[in-house]
Amino acid sequence: MKTISILKLFLFFGITVCCAILFNIKIADVPPLGKFLSPFTGFWQTAENTNSIKNFILINSGLKENVNILMDEQGIPHIFANNEHDLYFAQGYITAKDRLWQMDFQTRYASGRLSEVVGKKAIELDRYQRRMGMVFGAEAMLKESISDSKSRLIIEAYSQGVNAYIQKLPPKDYPIEFKILNYEPETWTPLNSALLLKLMSATLARGTNELAMSNILKNYGNNVVNDLFPNYPFKEDPIIPKGTIWEFGQNNAKVSIINSPVIADIENTHNKKNDDWLFSSRLLTFNKPENIGSNNWAISGNKSSTDFPILANDPHLDLTLPSIWYQIQLHTPNLNVYGVSIPGAPNVIIGFNENIAWGVTNVGSDVLDWYKIKFKDNTHREYLFNGKWRKTKIRIEEIKIRGEKSIFDTVYYTHHGPVSYTKNTKPDQFNMTNNIPENYALKWVAHLPSNELRTFYELNKAKNYNDYREALKYFSAPAQNFVFADRQGDISITSNGLFPLREKRQGKFLLDGNDPTDEWHGRIPYLENPTIKNPTRGFISSANQWPVDQTYPYYLGWEFAPYERAHRINTQLDSMHNASLNSFKKLQTDDYSIFAENIIDTLINSIENETNLNELESKSLSILKQWDNRYRINSIAATIFETWTTELYNSIWEDKFNSKESLMRYPSRDRTIHLLLYEPESQWFSSETEKRTRNQVVIAAFKAAIQQLKNNYGKQENWEWAMVKKTHVPHLAAIEGFGSRVLKVGGSKHTVNANSEKNGPSWRMVVLLGKSVKAFGVIPGGQSGNPGSKYYDNQIITWEKGELNELLFLENDIPNQKGIINRIELKNNP
Amino acid sequence: MILFILIIVIAFITQLFLPWWIIVPVVLLCCWAKAKTASSAFIISFMSIFLLWLVMSLFLSFPNDHILANRVGLMLGLPEASYNWAVVALIATLPGALTAGFSGVSGFFLRKILSNN
Numbered sequence: 001m002k003t004i005s006i007l008k009l010f011l012f013f014g015i016t017v018c019c020a021i022l023f024n025i026k027i028a029d030v031p032p033l034g035k036f037l038s039p040f041t042g043f044w045q046t047a048e049n050t051n052s053i054k055n056f057i058l059i060n061s062g063l064k065e066n067v068n069i070l071m072d073e074q075g076i077p078h079i080f081a082n083n084e085h086d087l088y089f090a091q092g093y094i095t096a097k098d099r100l101w102q103m104d105f106q107t108r109y110a111s112g113r114l115s116e117v118v119g120k121k122a123i124e125l126d127r128y129q130r131r132m133g134m135v136f137g138a139e140a141m142l143k144e145s146i147s148d149s150k151s152r153l154i155i156e157a158y159s160q161g162v163n164a165y166i167q168k169l170p171p172k173d174y175p176i177e178f179k180i181l182n183y184e185p186e187t188w189t190p191l192n193s194a195l196l197l198k199l200m201s202a203t204l205a206r207g208t209n210e211l212a213m214s215n216i217l218k219n220y221g222n223n224v225v226n227d228l229f230p231n232y233p234f235k236e237d238p239i240i241p242k243g244t245i246w247e248f249g250q251n252n253a254k255v256s257i258i259n260s261p262v263i264a265d266i267e268n269t270h271n272k273k274n275d276d277w278l279f280s281s282r283l284l285t286f287n288k289p290e291n292i293g294s295n296n297w298a299i300s301g302n303k304s305s306t307d308f309p310i311l312a313n314d315p316h317l318d319l320t321l322p323s324i325w326y327q328i329q330l331h332t333p334n335l336n337v338y339g340v341s342i343p344g345a346p347n348v349i350i351g352f353n354e355n356i357a358w359g360v361t362n363v364g365s366d367v368l369d370w371y372k373i374k375f376k377d378n379t380h381r382e383y384l385f386n387g388k389w390r391k392t393k394i395r396i397e398e399i400k401i402r403g404e405k406s407i408f409d410t411v412y413y414t415h416h417g418p419v420s421y422t423k424n425t426k427p428d429q430f431n432m433t434n435n436i437p438e439n440y441a442l443k444w445v446a447h448l449p450s451n452e453l454r455t456f457y458e459l460n461k462a463k464n465y466n467d468y469r470e471a472l473k474y475f476s477a478p479a480q481n482f483v484f485a486d487r488q489g490d491i492s493i494t495s496n497g498l499f500p501l502r503e504k505r506q507g508k509f510l511l512d513g514n515d516p517t518d519e520w521h522g523r524i525p526y527l528e529n530p531t532i533k534n535p536t537r538g539f540i541s542s543a544n545q546w547p548v549d550q551t552y553p554y555y556l557g558w559e560f561a562p563y564e565r566a567h568r569i570n571t572q573l574d575s576m577h578n579a580s581l582n583s584f585k586k587l588q589t590d591d592y593s594i595f596a597e598n599i600i601d602t603l604i605n606s607i608e609n610e611t612n613l614n615e616l617e618s619k620s621l622s623i624l625k626q627w628d629n630r631y632r633i634n635s636i637a638a639t640i641f642e643t644w645t646t647e648l649y650n651s652i653w654e655d656k657f658n659s660k661e662s663l664m665r666y667p668s669r670d671r672t673i674h675l676l677l678y679e680p681e682s683q684w685f686s687s688e689t690e691k692r693t694r695n696q697v698v699i700a701a702f703k704a705a706i707q708q709l710k711n712n713y714g715k716q717e718n719w720e721w722a723m724v725k726k727t728h729v730p731h732l733a734a735i736e737g738f739g740s741r742v743l744k745v746g747g748s749k750h751t752v753n754a755n756s757e758k759n760g761p762s763w764r765m766v767v768l769l770g771k772s773v774k775a776f777g778v779i780p781g782g783q784s785g786n787p788g789s790k791y792y793d794n795q796i797i798t799w800e801k802g803e804l805n806e807l808l809f810l811e812n813d814i815p816n817q818k819g820i821i822n823r824i825e826l827k828n829n830p
Numbered sequence: 831m832i833l834f835i836l837i838i839v840i841a842f843i844t845q846l847f848l849p850w851w852i853i854v855p856v857v858l859l860c861c862w863a864k865a866k867t868a869s870s871a872f873i874i875s876f877m878s879i880f881l882l883w884l885v886m887s888l889f890l891s892f893p894n895d896h897i898l899a900n901r902v903g904l905m906l907g908l909p910e911a912s913y914n915w916a917v918v919a920l921i922a923t924l925p926g927a928l929t930a931g932f933s934g935v936s937g938f939f940l941r942k943i944l945s946n947n
Contacts, residue, residue: 002943005939005942005943006939006943008868008935008939009936009939009940009943012932012935012936012939013858013932013933013936015932016854016858016929016932016933016936017854019925019928019929019932020854020929023850023851023925023926023929024849024850024851033925034850034851034925034926034929035849035850037883037921037922037923037924037925037926038845038850038883038922038925038926039883039886039887039889039890039922040845040846040850040886041845041849041850042850042922043898043902044886044887044890044891044898044899044922045890046898047890047891047893047894047897047898047899048894048897048898049894050893050894050895050897051893052893176898180905735905736904736905736907737900737901737902737903737904737905738901787897787898787901788894788897788898788901789897790895790897792897
């Protein structure tokens with residue numbers, strides 16, 4: 001009897017222990033269920049009370065004096081500090097309080113340390129980030145930044161503030177994603193802030209077409225490259241208006257480099273070397289993605305209803321929750337600035353103060369090159385440069401993997417930069433490496449020492465045009481079009497960053513790492529970067545298009561975002577008089593398509609005489625004929641046009657530039673439009689087996705598009721544009737349920753209100769300068785990174801409607817003023 | 831009933847400071863002291879933690895307007911519905927309640943062995 005009881009005890013106690021253990025560990029992607037579901041330690045603890053928000057006090061010895069943080073109705077902090085150290089300490093503290101997991105995860109993503117928390121599925125991603133030199137670049141940046149005492153103070157105080165928050169954080173209060181992935185936050189370092197700035201370069205300035213272009217050159221020759229991939233588009237509306245005179249260039253010694261004869265025939269150069277592996281790559285093809293579209297502009301006082309300049313900016317990125325930007329006001333006796341910051345990095349990146357406002361869009365200049373490396377042998381210890389053997393530097397990357405042994409990866413660095421993938425080391429199933437050639441060294445502007453922190457610090461406290469110009473000289477990467485306006489009435493825009501000084505052919509194709517003439521020849525002098533102040537037309541703008549016309553004396557690249565958004569903005573601004581907040585709001589959400597305007601008549605005429613249309617096709621055609629070229633939320637014509645032109649684009653180029661053997665890319669939209677409008681008999685419409693004319697291709701594409709829409713969406717009333725496009729904001733780690741619903745927004749990739757499925761304006765801002773500045777803004781999300789907070793996505797509805805919130809720009813820290821709902825005090829502990 | 835209340839009170843207090851699995855020794859000791867049969871030990875232990883976790887979860891979820899619980903519902907693969915929070919709250923009790931149930935039975939057999947002496 002007793003033996004049976006003992007057996008039963010063992011049995012049940014065994015089951016109990018098994019349950020306790022199983023529910024306390026993470027198995028595959030399932031969080032530890034006991035720990036995660038317990039209301040005492042698990043996710044319930046992160047469910048914020050939606051009504052009561054507590055004031056609280058933190059005492060920390062890292063502060064010099066007391067700091068007051070006032071929180072407004074949107075959950076936005078307004079920090080009042082007496083000195084700069086305390087200001088950036090508080091910025092770090094409050095940002096960590098709202099966004100700790102996002103900061104941790106993005107730093108891990110940038111530095112190739114995701115495997116530490118998600119296990120071996122992230123190994124190739126981690127390896128890629130290391131091999132692209134992300135940490136190498138961040139270290140160079142940090143070294144340069146901390147040699148500047150101002151930047152050092154800022155970045156170190158910020159880290160201290162983040163750590164002050166982490167140290168006091170009990171596990172039950174960890175953000176929910178830490179609980180789902182079952183890991184702990186770690187100590188924050190200044191390198192992390194540098195990594196997040198490098199991540200911006202990776203997002204905006206790491207695109208590379210060199211391999212694809214070299215393959216096209218090899219497969220089709222020089223004439224086709226010149227014909228289909230020209231160095232300037234046929235339609236352009238540059239940032240610096242056409243015809244602007246460049247007052248430098250001809251007498252500058254550095255310019256002579258670009259005037260020297262361009263090396264005539266790259267193909268021959270390569271053939272001469274007789275390298276059979278030069279173009280070999282184990283690659284899949286990809287379609288060139290449409291450029292993500294940011295806009296900014298400003299008008300001078302004589303065009304505005306306020307008599308002062310008005311400035312607008314909407315930077316576009318891949319949208320995520322937690323939101324990409326963190327709104328904040330920073331105040332000391334010498335500084336008062338409001339705007340958006342990068343969670344994990346100090347300062348305001350886009351914003352305004354009493355005197356000035358500024359904003360940015362990306363400059364799609366070519367700042368990345370690949371240099372072919374000839375190694376002496378398989379040890380990769382030496383490589384050929386200028387006919388002599390040079391030693392490589394070796395960097396050993398330890399990739400820690402959760403639950404498994406670390407792997408060690410060796411990366412060889414030449415004086416150009418890291419050889420990202422030596423021969424036969426590229427992974428087969430990892431498409432981020434598709435466009436990377438093997439045995440090539442990466443030369444990338446984001447690897448160079450830089451001090452962007454200082455730019456933002458100086459902009460944050462700038463008072464006028466001269467301060468703005470002074471601030472910009474510190475900025476290297478990712479190059480941005482900095483739009484500027486101040487209350488004295490000046491407006492200006494500068495395409496700013498470190499642009500390598502190169503010959504015109506350089507950068508379009510792969511380069512020779514042995515040849516010193518293929519090197520970058522320094523940089524374009526900062527003062528000669530494209531810039532303009534108070535142009536006669538009374539406004540400035542940018543939308544990622546070409547910064548300059550073809551008279552600019554330096555080479556910036558050969559391809560920028562298409563001109564359509566910029567052209568629409570410029571024609572609208574040109575016709576504006578007495579412009580107000582509403583005119584700017586309307587323009588930011590403008591869904592009119594210049595692309596459609598340029599091409600729809602030609603397309604419809606091509607199909608007009610086709611008699612063989614079925615009922616649905618005829619109906620669709622008549623809908624298109626009545627279209628106003630606007631990508632409205634409920635427009636069916638927009639869906640038909642978009643599907644048709646996408647199908648058309650693919651059907652023209654797919655059989656020519658999509659090959660399993662060698663990675664290539666399609667010609668630009670600009671070139672395709674020219675082909676459609678002016679070259680109806682071009683051989684490019686034909687396929688290998690069949691002679692086709694433009695009209696035949698256009699009709700076939702139309703029929704295919706209608707069939708595709710019918711198959712995917714059924715009845716025509718389901719073809720409404722917003723429902724087909726499905727714009728939504730997913731969670732950063734794609735956790736189901738933590739993203740947004742599908743949002744009803746108009747616009748397309750090439751309208752001013754540029755957006756697609758997961759991409760769109762990450763911040764919309766309008767600033768009305770004047771005796772007292774007024775500003776408006778919205779982010780597609782909210783201030784909090786906590787999915788259990790009402791501030792996680794409370795601004796999404798406003799964003800979806802195209803509305804803006806008035807931004808609360810405080811002058812003092814009186815606690816009970818209008819719009820303020822609670823107060824956090826950081827007290828120094830002497 | 832005494833056993834039921836005893837478990838709830840001790841489990842509540844200890845879980846405020848200690849990991850969730852502290853309910854294993856708590857339930858074990860309580861059932862060692864008070865349990866009458868194996869099945870009642872299981873039911874009482876299961877129900878006490880079930881109730882404690884459910885009430886505590888709802889206590890946190892109502893002031894949150896169930897924003898988080900509804901999101902976690904979607905994460906767990908529930909179809910979109912406004913009452914997901916209730917389903918989540920019920921499911922969420924299971925790891926704790928099951929572990930407690932088995933621990934309770936273990937406690938009962940421990941009592942049986944030791945009392946035979």
